[in-house]
Amino acid sequence: MSKHYVIVGSGVAAVHAAKAIRDRDAESEITIYGEENHLPYNRIKLTKGLFSDLHSEKVLIKKEKWYRDNRITLHTSSRVTSIHPERQQIETADGKVTAYHKLLLCMGARNRALTVDGAGLRNVHTIRELGDADRLKDSLTSGQRVVVIGGGVQGLETAWALHEGGYPVTIVEAAPRLMARQLDEASSEKLRLILEQSGVQVKLHAGVTAITGEEAVSGVVLDDATSISCGHVVYSIGIVPNTDLVQETGIRTRAGVLVNSHLETSAPHIYAAGDIAELDGLVEGLWGGAIEQGKVAGGNMAAAEPAAYRRTVPVTLFNAFGISLFSIGNTDERQCDRTVAAEVDGVYTRIYVKDNRLTGAISWEGAAASLLYKSAVEQGVSLEGLDVENGSLEAIMAGVAARLEEIL
Template sequence: MEKNRHYVIVGSGVASVYAAKAIRDHDLDAEISIVGAEPSFPYHRIKLSKGLFTDLHQEKVSIKKEKWFVQNKINLQANTTVTSIDTVNRTVTSADGQMIAYHKLLLCTGATNRKLDIAGAALPGVHSIRDRNDADRLKAALQPGDRIAIIGGGVQGVETAWSFIEAGYAVTIIEAAPRLMIRQLDERSAALLEQRMLGRGADIRLGQGVATITGSGRAEGVELQDGSQLPCEHVVYSIGIVPNITLARQIGLEVRNGILVDEYMQTSAAHVYAAGDNAEFEGRVDGLWGSAIEQGTIAGSNMTGNPATYKRPVPLTLFNAFDTPLFSIGQVDEQCDISVTGLTEEYYSRLFIKGGVICGAIVFDNAAASLPYKTAIEQGIRLDGLDLQSSSIPDLMAEVTKRSQYQHQ
C-alpha cells in the first residue's frame, strides 16, 4: 500500500457518505476527506419534497450523525467549493484558496435542477428545490392562502404538491405528458392517482406545457400553451436534473450527459473516480438515491484496491402521498409480452412479464410489499408452467416466492 494515503471526495451528498464508509471499511489508517459546498452534514435530500414542511434541519435528517464522522475519522469540510483540480500534482483547490493533496480522488458533485427556460422564469416567486437553502427560501417566502403552480408531474412534483396541500396551500400541477409519473405508472394507475389527488384538492392540468410565467416584478401567474391563465403567487418547478460536470470537463475527463464511468466507477483518468448523480454508466445517469448509495460504495471499495462492480439496481419507486402508498419497480411499459392485472374498485396492481420472467410491477395502495417483486425481478425467476391468464397476482407471487426459495436451497 502507498504511504500517505489521502482519499479526497468532492461533494457531500449521499454518494460521498457511502464512499467514505466503504473506504474506511477497507482502509483503517488512511486519511479521508469530504469537501462539500453545502454548510451542513450530508442529509436526506429526498426529504426536501416528501417532508418539505417538517423541520429539515433536525439531526435525524442527516444521513449520519456527527459522531459517526468522528468515530470513523472522516474529515468533513463543509462550506467549501472545489474550483480546480490538478491531476498531475494530484491536488484540488477550493474557492477560498485551500490546496488539498490526494492520492485518490472521487467526484460526487451530484446534479443541479434543470432550469426552466421560458419568459418569466427568473421572476421572484419562481422556485426549484435541490438543496436545503432552496427549501428554506421557499418556505420563508410563503404567505397564508398563497396559490402554488407546480410545473412537472413526476414523483418529485407530486410529492411536493402533497406537502403544500397538507400545509393548507392551493396547488395546481401542470404536466406536459398525458399522465402523471409517466415513468412509474401506467394509464390505469395514473388515472386512479389523479382521482385521489382531485379528491384531496389538487388541480391537475395534463398534456399542457407552460408558455410563460406572468407578472411584473414577481410571479403572478402562469400562462399555459393553450392560452389559459392560472393566477398564482408561487411557481415551483421540477423538470429533471443536469449533472455537475464542470470540474470533470476542466480536467479533460470523458463526459457526455454525466462523467463517463466504467463498472468500477473509474473515470477516464487514473486515480479519479465518480459516483452518484454526476456519473454516467452505460449511457445513462441514474439520478436516484439508491443508485448513488450503490455507486458510492462501489467507488470507495475500488479506490482501496478491493474490486467491486456496479450492477444497476432495478429501479424502485416507493411513493406515499395523497394518502396513496404505491410502488413501481422495473420496466413498466407496454413493451412487455404480457401483463397480469389485479383490479377491484380501489385496488390495482399489474405485473409486466417479458421472456417468461417478471420485468416490472405496479402495486397501488400498498407500498409495503415491494420486496418479493424486487427479488423476483433481480433473480429472473421463471414463470414457466404457470397459467398466466387465469392466475391472480397474489397466487403468481406466492409461486414465484416459492421458486425463489427453492433456487436458493
C-alpha cells in the first residue's frame, strides 16, 4: 500500500498534525476531511471576537496557499461516516471509500446539550462552530435581554461580547462562583463585582429549570421558581468528545477516545489528538493542548521513533470587562501545600506551592506578566531557600525569576 496519511476532522489539532507529518515525510499523500464548510479557523475567536469579522482570513489557522504549498489535500463540507480499521479504510458521506496507512482522529468535541424543557425553542443558542456564531448574531434583536447559562470562561467571554454589543445580559451559573475551575474565591468575587458594576446581572448558585416561550424564547425559569424575561439564551455548559464515529469500530473509548502517551488508540495504525482524545483519564479540551497533541501524534505517525506527549501547563488568559487576568497550572487549594497571596495597588496575585515548587498562579497583573509564572511552573523551579512562609510574594517571585534565568 502506498503511504496515505488520513486525518478526520479539520480543527487545530488536524492542521498541526498535518504539518508535523509533512516536516518528516516530504512525499506521501496527506488528506484532511472536515465537515464544516470553512478552512480550519481559530475556534477560540468565536467568543473572544464574536462581533468581529469571523469570516476574515485573519481567523484562519493557515491560508489556502499553505495547504497547496505543502501538498495537503483538504476536503471541506466532507463528513467521514464510517471507519473500517480491519481494512484500513474510511468512508465519506458521498459514499467514497479511501484507504489509509495511518489514520488520525481529530473530530474534536461538541458543546454539552442543554436538556431542560424549552431547550428546542428558537433563539436558544450555543457556540461551537462559525455557523453557530453567525446564527446568534443574525437573530439578535436590539434591546432584548440575553441570558447566558454558564459562568465559565466561554460564558463570560460571550457575555462580554454581548454587553459590548449593547445587549442587556444576565449570567446564570449553577456553581457558587464564576470561573470556578480557574479562580479562587477572592478573584471570583472581585470578578462578580466588576461584572455587576458594568451592568451585567449575575445569578450564582442558580439552575435553569425551563426555558419558556411559544415558538421563540420569552424567558427562563430558575430553580428558586423566579423567572427572567429574555429574548435569547446562550448556553456554555461543558463539552462532549465526538466519539460517535468510532462506536462500532472496537476502538476503546470512555469520555473520549482512549490513547496512550504516544497518542495511539487501541487499534493499530490509528491515533487520536485534541478534544477527542482521553489520556490518563483526562480530556483536556484546551487550544494549547490540541496543538501539542496534534504535533506529537502527527510526528509519531511519520517518524520511526515515537515521542511521548507531555501535558502542557494549562493557561487561561481572560481579557474582558476591562480586566486582564490569568490562571496557570493547578490552582486547586486542596492539592497544594500552601498558597501565598498579596494585593498591591489593587492588583491581586496568589501562588500555589507543592513540594517546594510553584504549581499554579492566579494574577490580575495582565497577560504579559503570565510568562514568568508559566515558565516557573513548567520548569518546576525549586523554592528551596526562599522564605515561602514569611517572605513577601514580591521577594519570592524575584527569587524565582533569578533561578529561571540560570536555568533558561
